Amino acid sequence: MAEEILFNMGPKSADEVLKSYKLFFSHPLYIDDLINAAKNRAVEVNLSRVFINIEHQTLCDQWSLAKFIELNKLLETFQCRLVIEITERMNCGNCNRLTEGLLRLKEAGILLALDDYNLNAEKQPFPLEIFDIIKIIKPQESKINYAINHFNSNKVMENKEIVIENIETKEELVYFTENKIAPNKILYQGYYLHKPEVIKHI
Helix, strand or coil: CEEEECCCECCECHHHHHHHCCCHHHCHHHHHHHHHHHHHHHHHHCCCEEEEEECHHHHHCHHHHHHHHHHHHHHHCCCCEEEEEECCCCCCCCCHHHHHHHHHHHHCCCEEEECCCCCCHHHCCCCHHHCCEEEEECCCHHHHHHHHHHHHHCHHHCCCEEEEECCCCHHHHHHHHHCCCCCCCEEECCCCCCCCCCCCCC
């Protein structure tokens, strides 16, 4: 079983938080809380994988990277893998340091996921080859054939796990199961599969 640890500030969205506090999601205290929540939840629920989201600029912070590597080592003793998901919330553009940060995490055995992939590899700041998991928001029915062609014709995607997000009804799950987007492993995420839970002990 896998879970994703997400930040929630009640009525305020992540974008609203960033308007007032531009570096909120890369602040050391936030990173520490994120790591503690991931560790506690993984052990408490006996997860096989735990996903956490980080921003681009966090990839340049060597201290945060070292903490993620240490967390992964700890989780492995509980037969759990850490998956670090790179968001598009604060895009730093093309920068060698970002890719170096990703490679450092990958070399440490951490699984890497690309969040909200928009089926346009040319607009991504990182080489898709680096990622183990590609997450996409559920395509509209009018774009399903485009998505299928994209994943079937792209050799880079052959060995990637594909996660379709925002599955909210049984009908959507059945639809995407029947219209298999990629030839490889496909996973699903969304409210229909699991309602968000509050983590009370950070």
